[in-house]
Amino acid sequence: MTEPLIRLHQVTKRYGSGATELLALKGIDLEIEAGEFIAIMGPSGSGKSTAMNILGCLDTPSDGQYLFKGQPVQRLSRDQRARLRRRYLGFVFQGFNLLARTSALENVELPLLYRGDPPAQRRRAAAQALQAVGLAGRERHTPAELSGGQQQRVAIARAIVTEPAVVLADEPTGNLDTARSHEIMGLLLGLNRDHGITVLMVTHEPDMAAYARRVVTFVDGRIASDRVNQHPSTSAPEAAPQPTSSEAG
Template sequence: MSEEPLIQLEGITKTFGTGSAAFQALKGVDLTIDRGEFVAIMGPSGSGKSTTMNILGCLDTPTGGVFRFRGVEVQKLGRDQRSLLRRRYLGFVFQGFNLLARTTALENVELPLLYRGEKKSVRRDAAMHALEQVGLGPWASHTPAELSGGQQQRVAIARALATDPDVLLADEPTGNLDTERSVEIMELLVRLNGEGITVLMVTHEEEMAAFAKTIVHFRDGLVERTERGLRSAAARQEVPA
């Protein structure tokens, strides 16, 4: 018997507004994501990719259709239950880093654990481990102003990892970085994915999407097509048998 998909979207619709002002952002999206996948979501402005990511992140709810996460129908959950699911299973990385300027890297990474009510010693240990995962252990006491853009994004990724999530959702994670730093961040995401974390990423950069195992293209509120990530496929071919 095959393992149940981690995420399933079946006929997902999303309408904003009512009456003559109504706009249907999603028109029946079907998408299946297995555990351990690295999926890049692409598409022009207004294609529905960001709306889909908000639904996947339990930040918004669909108007219609079925959204299953680990077999649970998320669209039937209440606000508090969705919030618990988000805190327990999901980690978020944003284009703008969203770090607190006057606090250290370690304190920034601790924040989601603070919101969970974890003890200080537990927070410190988990945050330090997360910083070490992204190669920033020696920079734990530095503030964002003392870090490069790439290092700041690594801190943001460490913050998402601190809660030990099943899924990492990254919204344009390289959008504010130069090419060299962008490649570093993508290589980090590939490594984390190889360690078992499912990665879902929205990007408009084809070179960055190529690092994913699967690229899902959206257009006009629907999945237009899917393809394999070129760099991911090439890397697999280079691994000795």
């Protein structure tokens, strides 16, 4: 049998000790195959964000195993986990997390700068990533000159510029209106469908989770359900639309 891209086995996460101990994850098991699109749902405090932090190598389990491509992540040093993140993972956040005084191109270049890529190579890759998300011609615009939907597109371009195996998206539509939310979901769906990028997305919105092919729900630190979405939304455009200067977001 083929090894799954990601495997969590009896993963527990505790914070504090004694009377103040908080058990955020209570022995969860989860397998993720390459190329899946998974929505992770659950109420506040359910453990979904803790699980995403572990999946993103931003935290480690207290007990249990996290295997990435068969590699036990919890045995890696901090520097080794950082290298794994740079090579295989891309991150998209609800708040965009763009540098305000920096152009779209320079924002997208940042992961490549940290990786030590040469300037010309960085600029070329960043321009290609912006084109992939429909922002060709907006390379020199700062975040203040872009709508909310366009800013999230820049954030997605930054996440995919390193050609990651996995994109982890934390409430990627949380700050957007309905139209822009579906636009961003269509973009993520297209990246998953056309480029084979595994997408793991935390959301509290059922209509956004409807784009995923699988929905995992957390409750009280455990996986309460793990179901296949038999009829996922398929409204991703064949090519990312070119936003106009009047686009609202």
